[in-house]
Amino acid sequence: MGQTHINNNIRTLRFHKGEMTQQTLADEVGVTRQTIVAIEKGKYSPTLELAFRIAGIFEVPLTEIFTYNSAEDKFKKRNQNLR
Amino acid sequence: MSIQEKKAIFNILTSVLIMGGYVYYTFVMHAAENMPRIDDIQFWGEFTLTMMIVTIILKIISLIVFAIINAIITKKKDEDFMDEYDKKIEMKSDRNGHFFFIAGFICSMIPIAMGEPVYYMFIIMLSSGFIGGTLGDLWKIYYYRRGI
Numbered sequence: 001m002g003q004t005h006i007n008n009n010i011r012t013l014r015f016h017k018g019e020m021t022q023q024t025l026a027d028e029v030g031v032t033r034q035t036i037v038a039i040e041k042g043k044y045s046p047t048l049e050l051a052f053r054i055a056g057i058f059e060v061p062l063t064e065i066f067t068y069n070s071a072e073d074k075f076k077k078r079n080q081n082l083r
Numbered sequence: 084m085s086i087q088e089k090k091a092i093f094n095i096l097t098s099v100l101i102m103g104g105y106v107y108y109t110f111v112m113h114a115a116e117n118m119p120r121i122d123d124i125q126f127w128g129e130f131t132l133t134m135m136i137v138t139i140i141l142k143i144i145s146l147i148v149f150a151i152i153n154a155i156i157t158k159k160k161d162e163d164f165m166d167e168y169d170k171k172i173e174m175k176s177d178r179n180g181h182f183f184f185i186a187g188f189i190c191s192m193i194p195i196a197m198g199e200p201v202y203y204m205f206i207i208m209l210s211s212g213f214i215g216g217t218l219g220d221l222w223k224i225y226y227y228r229r230g231i
Contacts, residue, residue: 043230
């Protein structure tokens with residue numbers, strides 16, 4: 001809980017988009033400002049749908065906004081015998 | 084503080100007031116008529132059903148009052164809007180609250196199995212429902228602060 005393993009540069013992209021406000025971005029992608037704040041702070045990983053909507057607003061590929069930090073993600077691999 | 088956090092705090096306060104008021108009304112103001120019936124299952128049936136109806140009505144009224152006051156103070160419309168983040172937090176916090184209630188429900192069977200009076204079961208069951216609901220709201224505030 002808390003910090004996710006997905007980093008993002010939404011803050012920078014907002015700045016390059018004429019210092020777009022969090023509220024404007026939230027309105028454009030159909031969420032609340034609080035959700036944008038949580039995503040920017042890395043407290044929440046958005047759904048793919050919302051991530052694509054954000055990418056659409058900034059007109060950049062998804063991978064330019066969100067990056068996955070695999071080194072910090074301590075997920076457990078499933079036992080291969082189960083396959 | 085976000086509207087959802089304010090709503091959760093308001094919900095805790097109203098729950099405490101409603102539950103506290105109803106318990107005070109039943110067991111303090113009308114103690115003479117209700118206390119002798121405390122072992123009667125019919126009394127607990129009446130108590131629970133009346134409490135549910137009273138709680139639903141007062142909760143609806145309090146939410147309307149909250150919405151009006153909030154609209155006057157913030158002058159914002161569409162404050163009740165919930166997006167995926169809000170829904171996920173609501174689901175997680177409700178799940179945690181329900182876990183507590185289920186644990187309380189199972190515990191409430193213990194005094195019955197041990198041959199204790201029936202009011203133990205109802206007190207544990209109703210208390211766990213109340214505490215579970217309150218914990219759900221507290222978890223909601225926690226998730227909004229810490230993230231999910």
